[in-house]
Structure formats: C-alpha cells, structure tokens
Amino acid sequence: MMKRYYYIFTVIFLAATLVVAAFVITAAFGAQKRAVYEISVITRGGSTGYWSMVKLGIDSAVSDLNVELSYITPENENDPDAQAEAIRSELDNGARAIIIAPCSDSPVLRDAIEKAAKRAAVVQIEADITEAASCVLTDDTGMARLLSKDLAGSLEPCSILVPPNPPLSVGKRVRSIADELNELGIKWSFFYLTRDSSGSMLANIFPPERNIIISPDTDTLQFAATFAAASGSSYKLCGIGGSSSTAYYLDKGVIDFAVAESAFNMGYVAVKNAVDRLNGEKPDRVTSMDYKLVNAANMYETDNQRILFPFVK
Amino acid sequence: MKTENSHLVLSLTIIVIVAVLSIGIVLYSAFYSSMTDSMAKNQRQILEQVNLNLDNYLRSMMGVSDTMYYRVIKNANLAETGISNEMSLFYDAHRDKLVSLAVFSDAGEVIAAYPLSSLKPTASVVEQDWFLRAQNQIENLHFSTPHVQNLFDNLDFRYNWVVSLSRKIDMTYDGEIRHGVLLVDMNVSGIEQICRRVNLGINGYVYIVDRSGELIYHPAQQLIYAGLVGESNEFAASQSDGSRAENFNGQSRFISTKTVGYTGWKIVAVSYMSEITPYSEILAFVLLLVLFAVSIMIFVHKFADEHEQKRKSELNALQSQINPHFLYNTMDSIVWVLESGDTRKGVTMITALSRLFRISISKGRNIITVRDELEHARNYLTIQDIRFAGRFTYEINAEPEVLEMSTIKLIVQPVVENSINHGMEYKDGDGLIQINAYVRGGDLFIEISDNGLGMPEETAKKLLAAPSQSTSGGSGIGLYNIKERIRLYFGGKYGLSIHSVPDEGTRVTIHLPAKRHGDE
Numbered sequence: 001m002m003k004r005y006y007y008i009f010t011v012i013f014l015a016a017t018l019v020v021a022a023f024v025i026t027a028a029f030g031a032q033k034r035a036v037y038e039i040s041v042i043t044r045g046g047s048t049g050y051w052s053m054v055k056l057g058i059d060s061a062v063s064d065l066n067v068e069l070s071y072i073t074p075e076n077e078n079d080p081d082a083q084a085e086a087i088r089s090e091l092d093n094g095a096r097a098i099i100i101a102p103c104s105d106s107p108v109l110r111d112a113i114e115k116a117a118k119r120a121a122v123v124q125i126e127a128d129i130t131e132a133a134s135c136v137l138t139d140d141t142g143m144a145r146l147l148s149k150d151l152a153g154s155l156e157p158c159s160i161l162v163p164p165n166p167p168l169s170v171g172k173r174v175r176s177i178a179d180e181l182n183e184l185g186i187k188w189s190f191f192y193l194t195r196d197s198s199g200s201m202l203a204n205i206f207p208p209e210r211n212i213i214i215s216p217d218t219d220t221l222q223f224a225a226t227f228a229a230a231s232g233s234s235y236k237l238c239g240i241g242g243s244s245s246t247a248y249y250l251d252k253g254v255i256d257f258a259v260a261e262s263a264f265n266m267g268y269v270a271v272k273n274a275v276d277r278l279n280g281e282k283p284d285r286v287t288s289m290d291y292k293l294v295n296a297a298n299m300y301e302t303d304n305q306r307i308l309f310p311f312v313k
Numbered sequence: 314m315k316t317e318n319s320h321l322v323l324s325l326t327i328i329v330i331v332a333v334l335s336i337g338i339v340l341y342s343a344f345y346s347s348m349t350d351s352m353a354k355n356q357r358q359i360l361e362q363v364n365l366n367l368d369n370y371l372r373s374m375m376g377v378s379d380t381m382y383y384r385v386i387k388n389a390n391l392a393e394t395g396i397s398n399e400m401s402l403f404y405d406a407h408r409d410k411l412v413s414l415a416v417f418s419d420a421g422e423v424i425a426a427y428p429l430s431s432l433k434p435t436a437s438v439v440e441q442d443w444f445l446r447a448q449n450q451i452e453n454l455h456f457s458t459p460h461v462q463n464l465f466d467n468l469d470f471r472y473n474w475v476v477s478l479s480r481k482i483d484m485t486y487d488g489e490i491r492h493g494v495l496l497v498d499m500n501v502s503g504i505e506q507i508c509r510r511v512n513l514g515i516n517g518y519v520y521i522v523d524r525s526g527e528l529i530y531h532p533a534q535q536l537i538y539a540g541l542v543g544e545s546n547e548f549a550a551s552q553s554d555g556s557r558a559e560n561f562n563g564q565s566r567f568i569s570t571k572t573v574g575y576t577g578w579k580i581v582a583v584s585y586m587s588e589i590t591p592y593s594e595i596l597a598f599v600l601l602l603v604l605f606a607v608s609i610m611i612f613v614h615k616f617a618d619e620h621e622q623k624r625k626s627e628l629n630a631l632q633s634q635i636n637p638h639f640l641y642n643t644m645d646s647i648v649w650v651l652e653s654g655d656t657r658k659g660v661t662m663i664t665a666l667s668r669l670f671r672i673s674i675s676k677g678r679n680i681i682t683v684r685d686e687l688e689h690a691r692n693y694l695t696i697q698d699i700r701f702a703g704r705f706t707y708e709i710n711a712e713p714e715v716l717e718m719s720t721i722k723l724i725v726q727p728v729v730e731n732s733i734n735h736g737m738e739y740k741d742g743d744g745l746i747q748i749n750a751y752v753r754g755g756d757l758f759i760e761i762s763d764n765g766l767g768m769p770e771e772t773a774k775k776l777l778a779a780p781s782q783s784t785s786g787g788s789g790i791g792l793y794n795i796k797e798r799i800r801l802y803f804g805g806k807y808g809l810s811i812h813s814v815p816d817e818g819t820r821v822t823i824h825l826p827a828k829r830h831g832d833e
Binding site: 008012060064243244245247248251253262264265268269272287289290296297300302305306307308309310311 | 433435459460461463470471472474501532533534535536538539540541608611612615
C-alpha cells in the first residue's frame, strides 16, 4: 500500500515539477527575449520639415523601445478617405498599433479610427477627432493665444497665412489666431497661399500691403522666412514652429518671435504611448506637449533650447 | 466524518506547509541576496569600465586643450601669426569628438576659431557660463553641462549639443601678455557612445550627472527635458559612491554610482529589480512550493485515510466474528429444548438466532439504526435467557426519538455478553440487565447496566486499555475495540465508559453523536 502511495506522490510531484519547470523556462526565455512591437504610422501625406521632426522623434523611440515600424504615407496629402483606407489595410495586415495624424475630422476617418480602436492600440497625433483613441498633441488654441498676445498693442495690420489644403490642426490654429486678434482689436486678414505645379508654395503672391505676417505652422513659417530672407523685405514675421529652420531664422532675426512646439517630443511620445498600450498599461488619453514663446534673445535659455533643439542621439 | 486521523492529517499538513514555506523563504532570500550581490558587482564592473572610457575621452579632450595651449598658443606671437592652421590640424585629428575649437580675448572677441569662425551678431561670449567660469577660476579646466553651441553662424541649420571645455589662457602679442579663454566644444555623442555600450539588462542604463545633479548624458535626456520622464539625478548626485536599492516612480531599482575623477561628475548605473528577480519566476517558485506542499498533503491524507480505513476494516472484521462457543452452546441448547419437547422455545431460539445473524450482516453496512442495534441485543438476550434458564431478567428502554438514530452495529451485544458472562453467572433469578437509550445534551447515550458482581476500578480501566493489556472475555471481543471503532467513526469525543462498583454491578455507557440515520 505504501508503495502505491509513493508512486502516486512521485507522479504528482513530477507532474507539478514539469509544469513549473516549463513555466520557468518560458518565463526565462520570455525575459531574455525583448518584445518587438509592430506599429504602423499613417501620416497626412506629403513631406514637410515639420514631419521630418516628428519622424525624428518616432525613429528615436523606435530605437529605444524596440519597435518595428511601418510608415504609410497616402498618395494625396490631407486625404481623409485615403487615411481611413490605410487604417483598414494596416489592421487587415495585422498591425497591433496605429499612430495616425488625422488630417480632418471627417466622419469616414473618425469611424475608421473608432473601429480600429476596438481591435488595436490607436494613437492620434496633432489632432484629437475621437475619444475612442488616445491622443498626443500640442494645444493649438493655447499656442495661438500665446502667439497673439505678443502682438497686443500693435497698430499694424496682420496677415494670417493659410497654407493650401491645411490639415485639421493648422486650420484650428488659423481660426484661433483670428479669434485672438479680434479680441485684441488688431486688424487682420487671411492670406491664402497656393502651390505651383510641383507642389511648392508660391512666394510671389506674398501680401505686400501687410507688415505683420503670421504663420500658423512650421512649414509655412519656414516658407515665409525663406522668402523674407531672400527678398530682404521688412516684414515682421512670427508664427508657430518647431524646427531647426525656425531656430535659424530666429537667430538671423528674420523671424521676430515664434511659439516653439516640439514635434520631436510628439513623435517620441506617440510611439511610447502605443507601446504602453500594447503592454496593457493605460496612459492618459490625452498627452499635451509643452510649447514656449521664443525670440532671438531668449532662444538659448535652458528651457527654450531644450524645446527648440531636440537632444537627438 | 471527523476522526483522530483528521487531526493528524491537519497537523502534518500544517507542519509540511510551514516547513516548505520556511525552506522556500530561506532559499529565496539566499537567491535574492546572491542576485543582488551579483548585480552590485556587475554594476561596479560596468561603472569601472565606463569610468575608464570616459576618463580616457575627457583626458583626450583635456589633452587637446593642453596641447593647443602649451604647444601652439604659448609659443605663438599672435601679433604676427595666426593659429588657425594648427587649430585646423587639431580639429581634423579629433573631428569625431569635437564640434569646434576657439580662442577668445578677454573681451569676448574671436582670436581664432575652427571650423566656424564667424561669430553671430547676437552672440555674447562674455556672458557664457563657460567663459565666466574660466575667467573666475583661472587655474582649472572647466566642463560645462550640455548646451546648444550657439556662437557661430552656420549655414546648414545644424545645431549641435556640446559639452564645453574652457580654460583661462595667456596670449603673447609682441611680448605683451593678454588674457583670453580657450574653448573646446566636445560633441555629446562621444559621451553617449561610451554610455550606450553598456549592458544592464533590458531596461537598465547608465547616465551621468554633474555635481549639482544636472544631466550630462541620459538615454532619455530629451524626454526628461520635456518633463515626460523622471529621473532621480539630483538624489544620485548627492550620494556617495556605492550601491543601493531605491524605489523610483513605483519601480524597485538597484543603483550604483561612481565619481569621475577630474570633473566631479557621477556615473550612475540603473538596473531594475524586476529583471533580477522577474515576477514570473517568483510566481513560479511560489507555485512550486505550493505544489510541493499540496503533493505532500495529498500523500499524507491518502496515507492516513487508508490507514484509517484499514483499521476500521480490521475492527469491523473482529467485531463481526461470532463467538463459536456462543453458536455451539446456542445450537446445543436448541437441541436440548427440542428434545425436551418444548418446541415453542426451540422456535423462539432459532428465530432469535436467525435475526441475530441478519442484523450482524446488515447487507455489509457498518452504520445501522439504534432500533436494529437494540433488536440485535434483544435477540441475543432472548437466546441467553432461555439458555440460562431464567437466572436473570432484562429490560430494554429507548426514547422514541433515538430509535431512528445512527449507531455502529454490534456495539451493544458484546457489552451485554460481558454482563451475562461476568455478572449473571452466580445469580439465581434476581439478575437484571437493563439497556437504556436516550439523548442528553445533544448526544446519544446507550447505557447497559447489570446488578452483577461488579469490578474494581483498575479492572474497568484495563478493559478499555490497548489490546495487549486488555482482558478479552465473553465473546472474545474487547470493550477496547468497541471504543476504538466508535472513535474511528465519530471522533475522539465519543466512545465508551465503565462505571462499576464491586458487589453492586456495572454500568457501561456508550456515547455517540445524535444523528438521524441517513443524514450523515
């Protein structure tokens, strides 16, 4: 009888040991092998200086967080249908997380994001069009307000540059700047930029009668600064931006002042947010990036240089 | 049913669990301590290596500064010759580590600079921190914290993060000594490469802070600057060299620090405890202990249960044995009764004997009703009453409610047998055996008393003692066995007791739980 129970005991114990051993080996190998995260980034299309900064942040996070990344750039810039289709396609291809810069708040795109959020980790950058997905952005209204405040007391009329086919976030900034200028009692008008056949913005139609030019985004600001520097005009140029060109033209005195945003940080945090969600964590739904009002005199102050010049490895 | 063995099993189980957990805790503590020591040793080795590489790097930069100063600037008459050529040679020799070399006058004017030489109109050299430190502490070389190089015009939108190495210098202008500052801007990527080579697990890393805790290098420097990631850099800067555990942002970490010789910077190695002892492995270890304890518990329980069943079977087998003398005597008595022509008594005895056997068998069940048990005793008494030819009388009384209660079978008859064999032998019609069954205090009692010879207290105790000491009489089955059977089935609270007074009689009380038959 004792023999029988020794047998039972041995079998149970060996089985238990095998189960635990298997568990430990799995855990050990799992620990040694760093997880790889497959993430798709859907851009607004087109290639801009601003996006290259966002990409720099994304690529930096990719390296730090062991991400396998796919960039999806729709053929047409700021095309919501193309973005919605890209979301569906990436999901069908097995993407576990999607980072998207929504170019508009069209129902088609919103619906695609909301459906995607049920199947994968979805992070919006630049613009927040649905609460179904998390979002990493810079407060467009806040930046517009900060920019406009520095114009308080100005008696000169302003032109607010409107880039061709502006994405959602830029459109929001344009409207916010206009609202703020109205509140400050400053005269202003929109100036719509156009593109030539190659897609470049046309410089020869700059507003000659205006003295203050306001650019709502990095690329327009760079375009305006390049034009102003080349033409030697006496425009007072300001805007929202966050690239080395913004810093360069601030340094040169071509741009009077700017609200600096960190596109690099936005890209990095978007990837980190997606990875956190893939790991089952629940970061805040909305992450707001910092921004600063900078000019030639203060751009190298510690806090300002940290936002203007990302510490890129 | 709760038995003594249950207590044994419980005790053994607790002992096993405590023992296994104790061993587990000791083993785990030893393992954890060993891993922590190993991690501290590993971190120290890594810090030594990083320190060595960083020291070499910084010394090479200091070497550039020294050579530039002592071999070029000190030997040049700057009123006649420039030093740009020599400067370009030094720069080219170290271009992977350098961003720029520059010499400034006390007023902040550029004396020489390479590769860029055009000072920005907005640049105020004399207000730069590295310039002020060089001016104020003339005997030292000064390392700045990382900052963007912002002195010279560049045409390609490039802005480099640098660590500036500055020193106060003397320059000769036709024999006149003028003071100035030599600036060596080091590329931060040189420091980054030294720190990024280390292997401190998946999430571990090395970072460098200056004396005030300002970051010189950190793998998440940009995120820290943006306030998106935290670091205990100021705390680390305040600590002396060594290793320690810390809890930062809810994560247990192991930290080692080492001070870099000349600069006073601290190199900090960070490892995460969850990688030293992954939670999954801790869980597996605990699971192993639990499984081990459960296995032992199952084994002990099974063994104890088997042992208990075995004892029950043995006792039941013993109990169910019919004394062959009783059978022989009964059959003999029946023959005599029938030969004497008293067929009624013969029929009564045969009927009683038949019923006696039927209840003894009880379809193999060991638990029967009190009604059957008393009926069994009554049949036995009927037979013995005829055999002993009226030497005693008997009474069986039971409260109605007890009749349907459960009892182990064949526990009353052996006691009655003892009463007859040892109490009624010398009686002559005045012997009395009484059986009373009743419930008191929620328990069932079956009391068998006689007015026989009785016995001393020591004898009664011996009857209930272990078999080797007991005196087995009557049917050959000791009262001890009855007591053991009751305890095995119902637990140690129950059993059998004897109260006897010599020459007055004996009362045996069987104590059982009051349970309705079929409820258990």
